Amino acid sequence: MILWGPGALGRAALRELLRRPEFDVVAAVGYGAESIGRDIGELVGQPPVGVAVTAYADKQTVIDMDADCVLWAGMFPFPQIAEQMDRDVISLLESGKNVISATTYHYLPAQGADYLAKFEKACRNGNSSLFGTGENPGFxxxxxxxxxxxxxxxxxxxxxxxxxxxxxxxxxxxxxxxxxxxxxxxxxxxxxxxxxxxxxxxxxxxxxxxxxxxxxxxxxxxxxxxxxxxxxxxxxxxxxxxxxxxxxxxxxxxxxxxxxxxxxxxxxxxxxxxxxxxxxxxxxxxxxxxxxxxxxxxxxxxxxxxxxxxxxxxxxDPEDRTTATWYITALTMIQGIPKVCAHEPGIVYPTVFAHGASDFRMLESS
Known part of the structure; x- marks a missing residue:
């Protein structure tokens, strides 16, 4: 596992990942001086685990690493950074890593066919999948x-x-x-x-x-x-x-x-x-x-x-003042890891067994 963005949401995700034996966090990418270079365990008030936060400027070393999945907990896709975010995520997908994001990519068809196509192409090239989730949007x-x-x-x-x-x-x-x-x-x-x-x-x-x-x-x-x-x-x-x-x-x-x-x-x-x-x-x-x-x-x-x-x-935990919202957002990402990693290359969408529909025959393919 790789964590991208150890802010409030990212730290909530780290706490849960580090306490579960099925996950091995091998890297984290950070933006701020308060996290860069620090051990990810110490960053969330736990014993050191031997993995330091990599500076965003050195992100290529993380992109080149071998890992199954990246939890993307970076900043909102503000207009001034949205295109760079897209390039980073596409690089991760093309490198063979599945990506689960809570900050954007919740329903790519809403962005138009061309936008959707470039992420689908990256998934095909890397044999990887992309899933946008969170509590709202996403859950x-x-x-x-x-x-x-x-x-x-x-x-x-x-x-x-x-x-x-x-x-x-x-x-x-x-x-x-x-x-x-x-x-x-x-x-x-x-x-x-x-x-x-x-x-x-x-x-x-x-x-x-x-x-x-x-x-x-x-x-x-x-x-x-x-x-x-x-x-x-x-x-x-x-x-x-x-x-x-x-x-x-x-x-x-x-x-x-x-x-x-x-x-x-x-x-x-x-x-x-x-x-x-x-x-x-x-x-x-x-x-x-x-x-x-x-x-x-x-x-x-x-x-x-x-x-x-x-x-x-x-x-x-008196030292942990993380709001419940960050934890439930992190868990929608973490619980999606097995399904996203097992999914065929492409975009992963949330599914519901059955729901209201204008024509119930639509549910055959949902």
Whole structure:
């Protein structure tokens, strides 16, 4: 195994990989000075294992190594780095390594035939496979919500709502401000980098996958809008006082945000994802909603249903402040390793035994 990107998500994956005897982590590639050169065991508070994090500048030495699979836990595919990410992943695939990514590649057909074809070619050349997964995108909509539609003959509407406390996400203050926190609502609304990821990659791919699975056709249109919630007093987060991040949110600046993603099929909204992000329960405007909560609503016939899931960490370690979201994201990657490595060369997609469909004959090939 190789880990690419030992940040908050990557470290969660490392902890799980290192405690399982079926996995042997032989390399890791890092971007920041805080991880480069450090033993991967010590990096996650465990005994040293004799494997140091390789600097991204020396990535070719890792690409040339022999390994079965790479867990890609790097940064979001922001426009300024997306093409380089593609080149790195293609190099890994062509070198014969399977790749499982939580940061992009969730449903490549949504990016067009040419984009899909270059990854399929890399997989053929390297006899390898590529799988994009994670909790959202990757799991809650594509696997859980679609499974729940198995209780419906006809599916009129599917909605996923996510509630996340970003203070405890393990993300840096710079990343959170890049997402709009601690900015004025106007400045947050004008951010382009994260908007590009969402509009061109993440949730458009989730909804495109669901549209094809449920209705047998691609999305007609994808829309996103956002609501930013400003604080009426200055908020100070200080790790010296027990907070999980060092960040100041000035009065009148963003303390929480809701993004609504809508997918149209046959001229109406049939698929929807809402993300509710906030900074600590004590400042959240989303009353009664806890961190790490996902709610699913399905309107259909002859039955409709709603469901709610709350996720919590169960292995307590006072030195490990990793949020449950990172662990469940890492586990969707890790549990996919055997299937991806055994898969025929090409792109791997999540599967559900049976689910709602506009024509049940579609399920023969799903």
């Amino acid at each position: 809650w909509f594509e696997r859980v919500a679609l499974t729940l539609t198995g209780m419906c003959t006809d599916v009129d509407y599917v909605e996923l709502s996510e509630y996340a406390d970003c203070e405890g996400s393990g993300s840096s203050p710079e990343f959170l401000t890049g997402c709009g926190f601690a900015l004025s609502p106007q400045d947050a609304a004008e951010l382009k980098t994260l908007a590009a990821v969402w509009d061109e990659r993440y949730f458009v791919e989730s909804l495109s996958f669901a549209s094809t699975a449920l209705y047998g056709k691609p999305l007609e249109k994808f829309e996103r809008d956002a609501t930013f919630y400003a604080t009426d007093e200055e908020l100070v987060f200080d790790t010296q006082r027990g907070d999980r991040i060092d960040l100041v949110v000035p009065k009148g600046h963003v303390k929480a945000q809701m993004h609504h993603f809508r997918g149209y099929v046959d001229g109406v909204v049939k698929l929807s994802i809402k993300t509710y992000w906030f900074l600590a329960d004590r400042t959240s405007p989303f009353t009664g909603k806890n961190d790490n909560t996902w709610e699913i609503r399905i309107d259909g016939s002859p039955a409709s249903l709603t469901s709610s899931f709350e996720v919590r960490t169960t292995a307590f």
